[in-house]
Amino acid sequence: MRKSYEFFILFIKENYYNKMALFWVVFIPLIFFFINHSNWFTNPPEHQQAYLQISVFWSFMVLISAVINTAVELFTLRDRGFFKMFSFIAGSKGSIIFGKGLANLSLLIISMVVFNTIVALLFQLNPLILIGKGLLLVVLTFIPVALFFSWIVALPFKAESIVPAFSLLTIILLYMTSSLTGFESFLLLINPAEFIVRVAELVVTSFEAFIYVNLTVLSVTALIYIMIGLLTFKLINLESKASRN
Amino acid sequence: MELIDVSYQYKKSNRQVLNQINMKLKHDQLNVVLGLNGAGKTTLFNIMAGSFKPTSGTVKEAFTHEQIAYQVQGVPFLNQLKGKDLVRLFIKTASQPFDPKSAVFANNMNKRERTLAERLWEQPLGQMSLGERRWLMVMAMCELDRKLYIFDEPTSGVDPDSRLNVLHKLESVALNPNRYVVMSTHTLQELEHVDCHIFLLHDGEVAFDGTYDELTESNKNPDEAFRQIVSL
Numbered sequence: 001m002r003k004s005y006e007f008f009i010l011f012i013k014e015n016y017y018n019k020m021a022l023f024w025v026v027f028i029p030l031i032f033f034f035i036n037h038s039n040w041f042t043n044p045p046e047h048q049q050a051y052l053q054i055s056v057f058w059s060f061m062v063l064i065s066a067v068i069n070t071a072v073e074l075f076t077l078r079d080r081g082f083f084k085m086f087s088f089i090a091g092s093k094g095s096i097i098f099g100k101g102l103a104n105l106s107l108l109i110i111s112m113v114v115f116n117t118i119v120a121l122l123f124q125l126n127p128l129i130l131i132g133k134g135l136l137l138v139v140l141t142f143i144p145v146a147l148f149f150s151w152i153v154a155l156p157f158k159a160e161s162i163v164p165a166f167s168l169l170t171i172i173l174l175y176m177t178s179s180l181t182g183f184e185s186f187l188l189l190i191n192p193a194e195f196i197v198r199v200a201e202l203v204v205t206s207f208e209a210f211i212y213v214n215l216t217v218l219s220v221t222a223l224i225y226i227m228i229g230l231l232t233f234k235l236i237n238l239e240s241k242a243s244r245n
Numbered sequence: 246m247e248l249i250d251v252s253y254q255y256k257k258s259n260r261q262v263l264n265q266i267n268m269k270l271k272h273d274q275l276n277v278v279l280g281l282n283g284a285g286k287t288t289l290f291n292i293m294a295g296s297f298k299p300t301s302g303t304v305k306e307a308f309t310h311e312q313i314a315y316q317v318q319g320v321p322f323l324n325q326l327k328g329k330d331l332v333r334l335f336i337k338t339a340s341q342p343f344d345p346k347s348a349v350f351a352n353n354m355n356k357r358e359r360t361l362a363e364r365l366w367e368q369p370l371g372q373m374s375l376g377e378r379r380w381l382m383v384m385a386m387c388e389l390d391r392k393l394y395i396f397d398e399p400t401s402g403v404d405p406d407s408r409l410n411v412l413h414k415l416e417s418v419a420l421n422p423n424r425y426v427v428m429s430t431h432t433l434q435e436l437e438h439v440d441c442h443i444f445l446l447h448d449g450e451v452a453f454d455g456t457y458d459e460l461t462e463s464n465k466n467p468d469e470a471f472r473q474i475v476s477l
Contacts, residue, residue, distance in 0.1 A: 006337045010323075010330075017325050081317035088294065088315040089389065090338040 003090045007099025015069075015107045024064050025111040029057040030118065040123050048204070050125060051133065054116075055200035056174075058134050061115065062141050062196050063170050065108040071149035072166050074100055076159040078236075097233055101146055108138055137196070137203050144222040145192045147229020154236055195221050246270045246293065246393065246425055251302035252449075253288055262288045264449035265302065271442040275412070275419045276427040279453075280446035281475060286429040289446065290315070290395050293427065312392040316382065316399060324371025328362075328381055331370060335385035351388050353417065358384070358410070376407030383411050387418045394418060396428035400435065408432065412439045433467035447475045 015021045037053065045053070074097065077083045087093040112134040120127035155162060173193035199218055247270070253263040262285040270276045278286045291297040294315050295307060322331060332350050336343040343350070348366035349359055365373060365381055373381070383399050396415065400408040416439045419426040430436070436443070436457045443460055445453035452474050453460060457467070464470040 002340065003338045006334060010326075010334055013325065013330075014323050017323060081320045084296070085315060085317045085320055086338060088310060088313050089335060089386075091311045095338070 003095035004098040004102065007086075007090075007096050008102045011100050011103030012106060015103055021069050021107060022111070024068055025061050025108060026114055028064070029061050029115060032060075033057050033119065044123060047125065050123065051130070051204040052201070054119060054130065055133075055137070055204045056197065057115070058112065058137050059177075059193060059196040059200050060170070060174055061108065061111060062138060062145060063174065063193050064167075065104055065111075066142060066146040066192070067149050067152070067166050067170050068163070069107065070101060070104045070146045071152040072159075072163055073104075074150075074153045075155065075162060078153055079159045093233070093236070101143070104146070105138070105142055108142060109135060112138055133203050137200050140199050140203070140222075141196045144225035144229075145196060147233075148192050148225035150229040150232040150236070154232065192225065195225075246307070247305040248289075248292070249303050249305060251292060251299045251304065253285070253292060253297060254300050261300075261449050263292070263299075263446075266446075266449070266451050268444050268451055268454065270425045270427060272422050272425065273420060273440075275416050275439055275441040276425065277436060277441045277443050278427060278429045278446060279431075279433070279443060279471065280429075284446040285449060286446060287397055290397055290427070290429070293393065294395060308393045313395065314386050314389045314391040314393070315395045316386050316397060318397045318401065322370055322378075324369060326370050328365035328368050328370070328373070331378075331381060332385045332388075335382070336388060339389045341388070341390065351384050358414075361410075374404075374407075376403040379403050380407055380410050380414075383414055387414055392424060394424065394426045396426070398429050398431070400430055400432060405435070408435050409438060412436075416440060433471055436467065437461075445471065445474055 033054075040050070044050070074083070077096070077100075083093060083096060086096055090096065113131055116130035116134050117127050119125065120130045152162070152166065170193070173191055174197075176191055177194045177197045195218065198214070202214070202218075248266060248268050250265045250267060251263055252261060252265050254261050266289075278289060280286050288297060292299055292304065293307075294313050295304075295310065326334075329345055329348070333343050333345060336350070348363040350362065351358070354362065361377070361380070362384070365377055370378055379399060380403075383396065386394065386396070394415075399415070400411050403411065412435055415426050415428060418424060419440075441457060443453060443455060443457060444451050445460075461467050461470050464473060
């Protein structure tokens with residue numbers, strides 16, 4: 001735990017000084033939110049409808065945090081030799097991964113509070129409800145989704161080439177969710193954005209749309225994501241596939 | 246630590262990077278691996294560290310992950326980190342005690358090292374020279390209690406004065422009989438000032454195995470001596 005804490009401190013500092021991390025998780029969703037919902041100033045929707053619309057942006061925040069800020073960042077750490085050097089120093093790679101995950105979870109929590117506070121104040125929504133629901137979504141989805149994307153770390157490419165590719169991928173994954181219906185769709189399993197959006201729907205409706213089948217599907221999906229991540233991180237090679245270090 | 250008939254070939258490559266090499270690391274001396282770019286120095290280090298499994302051959306007295314400190318080339322750190330933050334990261338992630346108030350974090354620091362450490366302690370990495378950053382990293386790495394220390398080009402891009410500081414630090418760690426220290430370099434002149442044992446890799450083999458004096462026996466210029474061996 002002590003080792004993870006040290007890595008957590010390092011990555012928190014990186015998050016603080018790296019403005020891009022905040023840009024992706026807070027400013028991009030805010031900008032798109034205002035572009036899409038500027039009419040709310042004159043024509044505000046009813047609360048439940050507003051929460052549903054806002055939850056799409058929460059989903060984006062969770063997804064971008066899991067893909068870009070966590071999995072792609074871990075890939076970069078491996079590509080630059082950090083992973084290798086510190087796995088020898090710390091004795092294992094687990095503490096580095098845990099520290100990184102925890103730092104990004106913290107960033108996501110702060111981002112969620114900032115985003116929801118701004119939206120609530122501007123559109124006269126209850127900030128506590130918004131923040132509470134947003135944080136519940138983070139707790140339920142961030143860890144499984146971040147673990148699901150652990151395969152990114154094993155890719156045989158250079159860091160510079162994968163960042164733009166995965167930024168685009170997150171948008172495509174979110175776009176694909178809108179065309180799907182029904183919990184029985186197998187795409188729920190292979191599109192984590194779909195998983196986040198479905199959990200967000202349950203969170204927003206305060207689990208009123210709750211049925212055991214849905215919950216079972218989501219729980220099994222989360223478990224599969226977690227298992228994929230744990231297995232990948234166990235098998236992952238510390239050597240960069242594209243750079244020598 | 247001894248490598249016996251060790252060979253290594255990368256998958257999807259028909260070139261044998263290391264071809265049945267034999268080498269025995271020396272205690273009490275700094276072990277230096279030389280070679281042209283692509284000669285297999287980093288591959289050799291990865292085999293020593295256990296990151297790569299040799300295609301054939303054995304590594305005698307191999308160490309576990311926890312017994313090794315392996316400094317790889319060019320790991321970037323956040324410019325805003327201070328000297329003490331970097332040292333803390335190395336020491337505390339290795340579960341060793343660390344006092345953030347004391348810049349004298351290493352045992353047996355001489356006066357010059359103390360002065361430099363005190364100056365760098367509160368200074369952000371972004372304001373340090375490359376040599377200062379390297380020196381600080383090497384110092385922190387040397388504080389780890391390990392059996393095998395591997396440094397991949399620790400003096401690369403470093404000015405002559407800082408290079409000597411780094412080398413003398415590595416030399417002092419190598420004096421401990423329970424430790425092996427191995428490094429690679431392309432700057433041969435600096436080796437004159439340290440007690441080292443040289444292994445020169447060429448064409449997948451150890452083309453030279455001996456001291457600096459033996460290397461420069463026929464030609465006092467080490468670069469020329471090196472060139473003669475690799476052009477044979």
